[in-house]
Amino acid sequence: MNTTEQFKHIILQHQPAMQRMAESLLHNETSAEDAVQDAMVDLWKQRDTLVAAHSTEAFCITMVKRRCIDMLRRQHPTQAIDEQALMAAAPPPDDTEEHYRQAMQMVKNLPDLQRQVVMMKYHDDMDTAAITQQLHISTSNLYTTLSRALSNLRKMLNNER
Amino acid sequence: MKDNNPDTQLEQLLASLAAHGRNQRRQEHLLEEIDRLAAAEKRRPLWPYWTSAVAASVALVLLLKPADTAQVAQVVDRVDTPAAVVAPTVVEAAPLPLMAKVRTPKPHKVSAAKEVVPVIEQQSAEEIMTPQMVEYESSDLAEAIPIFDIEDAKTDTIVPEIHIIRTDALVAYTNKKVCDRQKPAKDLLGNPIVESQPLLAMAF
Numbered sequence: 001m002n003t004t005e006q007f008k009h010i011i012l013q014h015q016p017a018m019q020r021m022a023e024s025l026l027h028n029e030t031s032a033e034d035a036v037q038d039a040m041v042d043l044w045k046q047r048d049t050l051v052a053a054h055s056t057e058a059f060c061i062t063m064v065k066r067r068c069i070d071m072l073r074r075q076h077p078t079q080a081i082d083e084q085a086l087m088a089a090a091p092p093p094d095d096t097e098e099h100y101r102q103a104m105q106m107v108k109n110l111p112d113l114q115r116q117v118v119m120m121k122y123h124d125d126m127d128t129a130a131i132t133q134q135l136h137i138s139t140s141n142l143y144t145t146l147s148r149a150l151s152n153l154r155k156m157l158n159n160e161r
Numbered sequence: 162m163k164d165n166n167p168d169t170q171l172e173q174l175l176a177s178l179a180a181h182g183r184n185q186r187r188q189e190h191l192l193e194e195i196d197r198l199a200a201a202e203k204r205r206p207l208w209p210y211w212t213s214a215v216a217a218s219v220a221l222v223l224l225l226k227p228a229d230t231a232q233v234a235q236v237v238d239r240v241d242t243p244a245a246v247v248a249p250t251v252v253e254a255a256p257l258p259l260m261a262k263v264r265t266p267k268p269h270k271v272s273a274a275k276e277v278v279p280v281i282e283q284q285s286a287e288e289i290m291t292p293q294m295v296e297y298e299s300s301d302l303a304e305a306i307p308i309f310d311i312e313d314a315k316t317d318t319i320v321p322e323i324h325i326i327r328t329d330a331l332v333a334y335t336n337k338k339v340c341d342r343q344k345p346a347k348d349l350l351g352n353p354i355v356e357s358q359p360l361l362a363m364a365f
Contacts, residue, residue, distance in 0.1 A: 004199050008192060015188055033187060040191055044198050096184075099177035106174065122175045123182035150171065157170045 007047045011040055014060040021061055021091040025068040035071055039064040061091060106156045114149035117142060 018039065022032035042063050043050050053059045065087055072081055107115055116135060120126045126134075132142050 004195065008195055011191055011195065012188055015191060016184060019184065019187065036187070037191065037194060040194065041198065044195065096177060096180050099173065100181040103174040103177045107178070118175075118178070122178040123185075125179065125182055125186075153174065154167050154171050157167045157174070 003047055003051060006051045007044065010050060010056045010060070011043070014057050016094060016096075017057060017091045018060055018064045020094065021089070022064050022068050024092050025065065025086060025089065026071060031071060032068075035067040036064055039067045042067070062087070065089070106153055109156065110149055110152055113137075113145055114152065117145045118149045118153075121146065 015036065018036045019032055022035040022039075023029060026032050026035060039060070043060060050056060050059050069081060069083055069086055072086075107118055110118065113135070117131065120131045120134070128139060128142060131137075132139055135142070137145070
């Protein structure tokens with residue numbers, strides 16, 4: 001595995017934590033995405049150090065915190081920023097993976113078309129036209145399928161209680 | 162899924178799907194960005210760090226693209242601004258087509274520049290430059306480029322700024338300007354426009 005592949009692996013591994021860290025500091029999803037991307041570019045410049053680092057996660061999180069502090073300074077130039085407190089902050093715990101795992105267990109029990117519709121609409125964020133085009137179904141058929149899929153999911157949740 | 166309300170649970174379920182999808186797209190975007198960075202790094206030529214400063218500057222000159230008329234226009238237009246930067250630059254045609262020899266001004270050039278200042282203040286820079294420059298040969302063009310600071314010329318201050326200009330591009334630009342100026346102004350019917358008389362004279 002060359003350095004670029006190693007770098008990609010590290011970034012993919014720590015991206016969720018970096019995103020959560022940035023969102024907790026900036027309180028804005030889009031700004032957090034920008035901070036993570038900027039931090040990634042910084043990390044790319046130091047990729048040899050990153051790959052050899054003892055804790056790659058700490059390295060990545062530190063880099064994204066610095067980027068967030070820079071962004072906060074730009075956003076609020078007159079406000080004092082407690083840099084030490086921000087640098088000491090830990091990324092919030094990740095509960096999305098567990099929720100996603102539970103959700104996928106239910107979704108995969110849906111009939112084929114219903115599962116595809118739910119995944120395209122909610123997971124892939126596709127619009128109605130794109131879904132109907134890809135699945136070769138009419139718009140009314142899509143809405144009916146989606147309604148049945150949500151009804152089935154609701155039943156599964158009721159049965160789980 | 163702590164909430165027992167099925168609607169809330171369903172909302173959470175769908176929200177977790179959406180959040181996972183969003184994060185997947187972010188990761189895909191980051192991977193694309195990494196590929197872009199890696200590709201850009203491969204394209205970048207290896208800079209010979211080991212070379213001396215002299216070798217580096219020679220390489221820079223060889224890599225320079227020929228200036229086009231727009232670039233020349235930018236340089237020439239700077240004279241029109243009152244606070245034009247001092248740069249009594251001397252440009253000479255070099256044997257190679259893409260190279261221009263540039264040398265910084267010598268002290269005696271300062272006095273020459275100062276002498277031209279009053280003329281510039283009285284006439285527009287365009288009026289001074291275009292007719293003169295066309296008459297010069299390319300080697301003499303260098304002497305005809307009046308790029309200097311009107312304000313600071315009195316204080317003998319020269320900002321060391323170097324412009325590299327292809328003299329043939331400069332000639333092309335100035336020729337075009339002169340041709341434009343020499344075309345007589347015409348009205349809609351194609352008749353030459355005679356300068357209008359002062360209003361006072363017309364009243365009588």
